[in-house]
Amino acid sequence: MSVKVLTVKEDILSVNDQNAKANRERVDRHRVVMINVMSSPGAGKTTLITQTINKFKEQTRMAVVEGDVASTIDADRLSKLGIPVVQINTAGTCHLDANMIRGALDALALGEIDVIIIENVGNLICTAEFALGAHKKVMLLSVPEGDDKPHKYPLMFTEAEVVLVSKIDVKPYFDFDEAAFSKAVNGLNPSGKIFPVSAKTGEGLDAWFAWFEDAIAGKTEVVQGRK
Amino acid sequence: MHEQSIVASFLSTALKSAAKEKASKILKICLVVGDLSGVEEEAVNFYFGFISRNTIAAEANISYTHIPVEMRCRKCEMIFRPEKYDLHCPHCQEQQVDIVAGRELYIDTIEVE
Numbered sequence: 001m002s003v004k005v006l007t008v009k010e011d012i013l014s015v016n017d018q019n020a021k022a023n024r025e026r027v028d029r030h031r032v033v034m035i036n037v038m039s040s041p042g043a044g045k046t047t048l049i050t051q052t053i054n055k056f057k058e059q060t061r062m063a064v065v066e067g068d069v070a071s072t073i074d075a076d077r078l079s080k081l082g083i084p085v086v087q088i089n090t091a092g093t094c095h096l097d098a099n100m101i102r103g104a105l106d107a108l109a110l111g112e113i114d115v116i117i118i119e120n121v122g123n124l125i126c127t128a129e130f131a132l133g134a135h136k137k138v139m140l141l142s143v144p145e146g147d148d149k150p151h152k153y154p155l156m157f158t159e160a161e162v163v164l165v166s167k168i169d170v171k172p173y174f175d176f177d178e179a180a181f182s183k184a185v186n187g188l189n190p191s192g193k194i195f196p197v198s199a200k201t202g203e204g205l206d207a208w209f210a211w212f213e214d215a216i217a218g219k220t221e222v223v224q225g226r227k
Numbered sequence: 228m229h230e231q232s233i234v235a236s237f238l239s240t241a242l243k244s245a246a247k248e249k250a251s252k253i254l255k256i257c258l259v260v261g262d263l264s265g266v267e268e269e270a271v272n273f274y275f276g277f278i279s280r281n282t283i284a285a286e287a288n289i290s291y292t293h294i295p296v297e298m299r300c301r302k303c304e305m306i307f308r309p310e311k312y313d314l315h316c317p318h319c320q321e322q323q324v325d326i327v328a329g330r331e332l333y334i335d336t337i338e339v340e
Contacts, residue, residue, distance in 0.1 A: 002340065003254060003338055003339070003340050004248065004250070004338070004339050004340065005336050005337070005338050006244050006245070006248060006336060006337050006338075006339060007335070007336050008240060008241070008244050008333075008334040008335065008336060008337055009333060009334070009335060010240050010244075010333055010334050011332065011333045012233055012236050012237045012240070012258075012332045012333055012334060013233075013236065013332060015236055015239070015240075016232075016236070092231075093229070093231060093232060094229055095229055095232075097232060125229075125265040126229035126265065129229065129264065129265070129332075130229070130232075148312065150314070151312035151313065151314055152312050154263065154296075154314065154326060155263050155326070155330065158326060183322055184314060184322065186323075187314060187321075187322040187323045187324055188314065188324060188326070190301075190323070
């Protein structure tokens, strides 16, 4: 038989992108704001999310989608807050994808939720590649990780709308150059906002909360009128 | 690092394209991979080996065209390839850059019979 060359030219992630678009349309129909939180393992996502939920849960109906390679440790921590938590165990996969989020949305009563926070799997590479359908992408970079990370993982820092520099309470023990870090982040991403925070001491969280309130406000007002 | 999902995705695309042509076998899959996509050949080959079992692509070779990272300086518009994690423009030394190449990740062509 003769050999034929077929031109395909198809993006490998296009199926994921289509699923992400469907997720977005679905949460939009329910007037739900979805925020994707990404970082390396151990940068403090769960602690920040806990603080954010405690701050807003009285005024806004919140839920969390918790992505982990294995275990329910984080989901157990978050479910103590009295809000719906959906755990996704990716069974070794290093990121959440749009199809997993579709399954998580199935498990949530979207008509009774205003804001979904997605805690992605700890990873600075793969998570940036896979769209989930979230309205906002937020990342954390903790002080002990070092100020050189935007140079090593430029894609993640380009994708994130907000970069939280977490664990600033331990800054005296590390050589973290905040000015160099900000310059590198804004060089890649001029509109990216940088918030230095310590979710442990509460330092700097007000700026993050103000951003978060803005991010969810437009839709929650509509929600409260509708639901 | 996310090769398992990547392999599943491009294999399914390749099988669909081959089915449209009523091909009996996929001989080769040509991928274009930007250096920022974080895709490792060895890992792709490893996953492809077992994900493609029992398909007409089981014996296919995978070829890779790598695209290096390129940045464009927003000040002087120079396009350059950053070296050793340095994002400074070699021309004007500014550090305000857009990524213009290196994010590619697609199937270019497949060879079938």
